[in-house]
Amino acid sequence: MDAPSEGGGVFARPAGEAARQAGAVAGLRRDVVSYLQRKGQPLGDAEDAVQEAFVRFHRAGHDLSSPDARPLLFVIARNIQNDRWKAAARESRRLVAEDVATLDAGPRAIASDDRPADDRLIGRQNLAAAAAVIRALPQRTREAFLMHRFETQTYRQIAARLGVSVSMVEKYIAEALRQLKMSAED
Amino acid sequence: MIDRLTALFARRPATAEDWLARLGRPGVSTREQDRFTAWLEADPDNLDRYESAKARSAALEPLRGVFEADLARIRWRRRDPALSRRLLLSGGLVAAAAVGGVLMWPSLSAPAGRLYESAPGRISDVVLDDGSHVTLDAGSAIRVSLDDRVRRVTLERGAAYFEVAHDTAHPFQVGLMDRKVIVTGTRFTTTLKNEAAEVALLEGRVVISTRDAADGRALTDGVAMAPGDQAVFQPGRPVVRHVRDDLDVATAWRKRRLIFRDAPLSEVIAAASRYSDRPLTIVDSRLGALRITAILPLDGDQSLVDRIDALLPVTVERTADGRALVRAE
Numbered sequence: 001m002d003a004p005s006e007g008g009g010v011f012a013r014p015a016g017e018a019a020r021q022a023g024a025v026a027g028l029r030r031d032v033v034s035y036l037q038r039k040g041q042p043l044g045d046a047e048d049a050v051q052e053a054f055v056r057f058h059r060a061g062h063d064l065s066s067p068d069a070r071p072l073l074f075v076i077a078r079n080i081q082n083d084r085w086k087a088a089a090r091e092s093r094r095l096v097a098e099d100v101a102t103l104d105a106g107p108r109a110i111a112s113d114d115r116p117a118d119d120r121l122i123g124r125q126n127l128a129a130a131a132a133v134i135r136a137l138p139q140r141t142r143e144a145f146l147m148h149r150f151e152t153q154t155y156r157q158i159a160a161r162l163g164v165s166v167s168m169v170e171k172y173i174a175e176a177l178r179q180l181k182m183s184a185e186d
Numbered sequence: 187m188i189d190r191l192t193a194l195f196a197r198r199p200a201t202a203e204d205w206l207a208r209l210g211r212p213g214v215s216t217r218e219q220d221r222f223t224a225w226l227e228a229d230p231d232n233l234d235r236y237e238s239a240k241a242r243s244a245a246l247e248p249l250r251g252v253f254e255a256d257l258a259r260i261r262w263r264r265r266d267p268a269l270s271r272r273l274l275l276s277g278g279l280v281a282a283a284a285v286g287g288v289l290m291w292p293s294l295s296a297p298a299g300r301l302y303e304s305a306p307g308r309i310s311d312v313v314l315d316d317g318s319h320v321t322l323d324a325g326s327a328i329r330v331s332l333d334d335r336v337r338r339v340t341l342e343r344g345a346a347y348f349e350v351a352h353d354t355a356h357p358f359q360v361g362l363m364d365r366k367v368i369v370t371g372t373r374f375t376t377t378l379k380n381e382a383a384e385v386a387l388l389e390g391r392v393v394i395s396t397r398d399a400a401d402g403r404a405l406t407d408g409v410a411m412a413p414g415d416q417a418v419f420q421p422g423r424p425v426v427r428h429v430r431d432d433l434d435v436a437t438a439w440r441k442r443r444l445i446f447r448d449a450p451l452s453e454v455i456a457a458a459s460r461y462s463d464r465p466l467t468i469v470d471s472r473l474g475a476l477r478i479t480a481i482l483p484l485d486g487d488q489s490l491v492d493r494i495d496a497l498l499p500v501t502v503e504r505t506a507d508g509r510a511l512v513r514a515e
Contacts, residue, residue, distance in 0.1 A: 060237055061244060067214035068205075068236075071223040075233050130242075131249050143260050148210065149243060150250050150257055155211055161260070166211060174199075174207035180242055181203055 025064060028073065029054070035074045036081060045081065053077035126184065133183045137176055144169050145176035199225070202235035206243070255317035259351060299331025299338070307461050309442055309484060314339075317351035318358065321440045323377075324460050332356075336399045345377035347440035357399040364421045367392050368399045368408065375437045385417045386433045394425055444482040451476040454498070455512055458482060462490045464510040466502070473500070473514050 029050055036046040053076045057064075062072055134142060140162055147153045147161065148169075155169040162169070198221065199205045205222055208214075226232050304310035304322035312320040314330055316337050322328065326344025339348075340361035350358045352371030360367040360376050362383040367376060372390025376383065385394060394417055395408030409425045411417055414433060419425040430436070438445040444461075446454050452474035459466045461484050468474050480497055484490065491510045495502040503511045 061241070066209070067219060068209045068222065071219050071226055072233070072236075074223050075226040078227075079230075079233070127245075127248060130246060131252055134246075134249070134253070142256075146253050146257055147260060149246060150253055170207050170211055173210060174204050177203035177206055177239055177243065178201070180246075181239060184242055 028064065028070060031070065032073050032077050036077055039078060039081075045084070046077075049077050049080045049084065052080050056080070129183055130180055133179050134176070137179060140164070141172040141175050144172035148173055202232065202239040205236060206239050255313060255319075255351065258313060258315050259317040259353075261315055299329045299340075301327060301329050301342075303327040304344070307463055309439065309461075314351075316353065316356070316358075319349040319351075321347040323347075323439050328360075338399075341376045341378055341383075343378055345375060345379075345439070347373070347375045347437060349373050359399040362394075363419070365394050365396055365419060365425070366398060366404065366408075367394050368404055369393075375440065382418055382420050385411065386430075386437050387411045387413055387415050387417075388433055388437065389413055394419070438481075439484065442483065442485040444484065446478050446480050446482070448477050448479055450474060451478050451498070451500070451512075454478045454480070454482070455494075458490060458494060462510065464491060464504065464508055466491070466494070466510045466512055468512045470514055473512070 032050045032053060033046050036049060053073055056076055057073055062069060134145065137145065144158050144162060147158045155166045158169045159166045199208045205225060209222065302312050302322065304324060304326050306325040308324055310322045312322060314320060315332055320328065323345035326346055327342040328346050329340045329342055331338045335356065337356050337358040348360065350369050350371045354370045358369050362376050367385055369390065369392045372392060373388040374392055375386045392411050393405050393408035394411065395404040397404035414429055414431065416428045416430045416433065417425050435445040435447060444457055452468060455466045455468055478498060482493060482497060491502050491504065499515050500512050501515050503513065505511060
């Protein structure tokens with residue numbers, strides 16, 4: 001009666017890295033600030049946007065220890081900065097011209113957590129459809145995806161199990177994700 | 187290292203799904219992260235596409251249980267075509283004549299494997315690592331040892347219902363006294379009671395043999411059963427087969443209910459006692475002969491004593507010393 005291991009995020013990492021990760025956050029924060037500065041932001045504003053970016057990053061369910069963390073934080077912070085600029089520009093125009101019309105457009109969504117929550121959730125029948133999509137995948141694609149998604153095995157472990165290369169495992173995972181996307185859009 | 191090199195030559199990811207798959211690789215390089223940043227910057231909608239792909243994957247979490255049996259099969263499976271060849275050569279599960287003089291086949295290995303036990307009065311479900319499903323009757327125990335060749339289970343006491351995951355390369359066998367019930371994928375129950383063993387076959391085919399499934403002769407010199415058959419045997423004695431039309435009734439406990447068709451109340455109460463937290467006693471001996479036709483559910487919130495009280499033409503009195511007395515209504 002082995003319980004499956006908990007976790008199961010797309011990028012789950014061994015628990016031992018958690019402590020090291022805490023120390024890495026400060027460095028990551030500095031990197032995001034310097035990224036924004038490279039994009040031409042004044043320092044004071046940048047610190048502010050970085051703070052908000054981290055909040056949105058966590059709210060969207062991302063994980064700091066995964067390799068997509070840095071790029072995601074960069075772009076989320078950049079979007080926040082851009083929207084602030086636009087809002088500030090509108091505000092100054094409004095003060096001059098009382099141009100209320102542009103306000104109706106509203107700020108562009110920065111990260112997807114701005115959308116209604118149930119947009120993100122997969123309903124019961126969609127979940128059944130997703131299960132059917134997974135079942136219909138070719139055997140190796142299905143097995144690679146199941147091991148990746150529900151057992152959080154590394155690509156290397158999956159490759160050894162299936163007797164294929166790590167690149168092949170990547171292709172299997174991408175294919176499974178593509179099929180799931182197509183079924184979700186129907 | 188070779189993984190890193192091939193990653194350099196791999197096609198650059200073009201879609202959110204490609205990127206999600208790419209970033210799952212071991213040791214994603216800084217250069218790869220920079221490329222991902224560039225992709226996110228290239229189109230204002232790419233962040234949303236990527237987050238949606240990730241969220242779709244995260245939302246699959248409730249399906250974990252749905253695929254548990256598939257995962258168990260993957261975990262356990264080994265590449266071993268040798269045995270499936272041997273099974274094919276011996277003609278699969280062919281019917282074979284019952285052996286007259288039965289050889290005792292001493293078990294050479296000490297009890298090994300994992301023990302699953304159900305508590306008294308409690309029916310339990312088990313999913314084995316090969317994906318097979320077992321329902322253990324109240325107060326039962328099985329020992330499970332899956333190896334590269336044979337999925338071996340031993341019924342140590344009580345009764346167990348098996349839904350065997352189909353895998354012709356790895357026969358599934360249930361050790362029952364001095365016999366093995368050998369199958370590749372089917373549904374059946376095994377029971378130990380009154381110094382005898384019973385096998386009831388609901389679907390598919392099984393062979394009852396004195397040999398281990400790893401022995402090529404196990405299938406040819408065993409006793410084959412057909413659906414609806416019940417086989418009864420004692421150690422060292424021949425297997426007796428009955429054709430029964432009521433196996434669903436006899437094995438109803440696996441669906442957590444007891445079914446009685448025109449059975450004496452004494453039998454009903456004896457069967458129900460196994461699942462009750464209080465011993466049930468019929469006070470009036472003449473009452474025991476009363477004929478009963480009933481379906482008695484074994485699960486749910488209501489206690490079995492309350493159910494008997496409500497469903498059968500009797501009243502049940504609970505005593506201070508923890509018994510339940512069955513009287514005429």
